[in-house]
Amino acid sequence: MSPVTPLRPPARVLAVAGSDSGGGAGIQADLATIGAWGGYGMTAVTAVTAQNTQGVQAVHVLPADVVTAQLEAVGADIGVDAVTIGMLGSVPVMHAVADWLEAARPPRVVLDPVMVASSGDRLTDAAGEDAEAAWARLLSLADLVTPNVPELAALTGRTLDEEDDPARALAAAVAAARGLVAADGPVGRGGTVLVKGGHLPADAEGCLTDVLVGPQGETAVTAPRVGTRATHGTGCTLSSALAVLAAGGRSWEEALRAARPWLTRALRGADGLGVGDRSRPTWHGPLDWRVPTDDDGRRA
Ligand SMILES: Nc1ncnc2c1ncn2[C@@H]1O[C@H](COP(=O)(O)OP(=O)(O)OP(=O)(O)O)[C@@H](O)[C@H]1O
Ligand SMILES: Cc1ncc(COP(=O)(O)O)c(N)n1
Known part of the structure; x- marks a missing residue:
């Protein structure tokens, strides 16, 4: 046996997303996550946002041909083992990404259908029938779609925010997702x-549950709810972790079971970061340090 364990080449993961100047979500969270899991991160920037923990101050969506140029540059030369897609910003950009997915057929595509930031600010100008048609195209090209509950409601036209009972609220969301993955559904x-x-x-145990809903069945993964307001970027972080783990050969279930405890640590680490004072980011780095902060988590 060789004394040196041969290294596997890092998974090449392409993040198609917007830039968050505050560093908490979007491309910045994607690259931090891909790096944390040992992947090689690449980007196709769809939009530039001026953003911090208070909210989104400005959004500039890039022209669709600039997004296409980035996708083609990376795909043609470096190669892509997995794609993670976040903020797209406009209908033309959504179609540009769908066109490239159709032509390039990357092996694993994770689509986080980002619509609104956790601050409440809109991150896309896509609306109406044009947006519906563009989402339908993207859903049909994705291997894994990772909506939060408001996004799931928007994609399925269902009302999902009326149930206070945790089990019934989750069951309603899972039922909506079943419609998406049905043989005649848009994910199909x-x-x-x-x-x-x-x-x-x-x-009742203070836990949150995520459920993988596929054509072959469902898997629920439960984790403690972390009492923090520092959840900015958790969606981007989770999608990118799933993409890099799947690119390394794991099934979606194996990827979620590995990523979910890591996300809990990232959420727990966020409070000690002391970054900003409203919608604080999760923390992808080492957890063996603490910034001195006051009772509100601001840097002392
Ligand atoms: N307070 C929390 N404690 C533990 N896990 C959480 C918490 N909030 C969200 N999560 C987890 O984070 C992941 C993202 O879920 P969420 O529904 O918040 O998506 P999202 O809204 O797209 O994220 P974002 O906050 O980036 O917009 C899921 O695995 C969810 O269970
Ligand atoms: C560029 C960009 N992409 C995605 C999000 C969503 O993340 P969150 O819902 O946590 O604000 C964001 N705020 N900004």
Whole structure:
């Protein structure tokens, strides 16, 4: 046996997303996550946002041909083992990404259908029938779709925010996701939906549940709800972790079971970061240090 364990080449993961100047979500969270899991991160920037923990101050969506140029540059030369898609910003950009997915057929595509930031600010000008048609195209090209509950409601036209009971609220969201993955549904063709529980009430044990809903069945993964306001970027972080783990050969279930405890640590680490004072970011780095902060988590 060789004394040196041969290294596997890092998974090449392409993040198609917007830039968050505050560093908490979007491309910045994607690259931090891909790096944390040992992947090689690449980007196709769709939009530039001026953003911090208070909210989104400005959005500039890039022209669709600039997005296409980035996708083609990376795909043609470096190669892509997995794609993670976040903020797209406009209908032309959505179609540009769908065109490239159709032509390039990357092996694993994770689609986080980002619509609104956790601050409440809109991150897309896509609306109406044009947006519906563009989402339908993207859903049909994704292997894993990771909506939060408001996004799931928007994609399925269902009302999902009326149930206070955690089990019934989750069941309603899972039922909506089943419609997406049904043989005649928009995801169809063997794709999976991850219903994320971050917007649902915690259960009696104080836990949140995420459910993978696929054509072959469902898997629920439960984790403690972390009592923090520092959840900015959790969606981007989770999608990118799933993409890099799947690119390394894991199934969606194996990827979620590995990523979910890591996300709990990232959420727990966020309070000690002392970054900003409203919608604080999760923390992808080492947890063996603490910034001195006051009772509100501001840097002392
Ligand atoms: N307070 C929390 N404690 C533990 N896990 C959480 C918490 N909030 C969200 N999560 C987890 O974070 C992941 C993202 O879920 P969520 O439903 O918040 O998605 P999202 O709204 O797209 O995220 P974002 O906050 O980035 O917009 C899920 O795995 C969810 O269970
Ligand atoms: C560029 C960009 N992409 C995605 C999000 C969503 O993340 P969150 O819902 O945590 O604000 C964001 N705020 N900004």
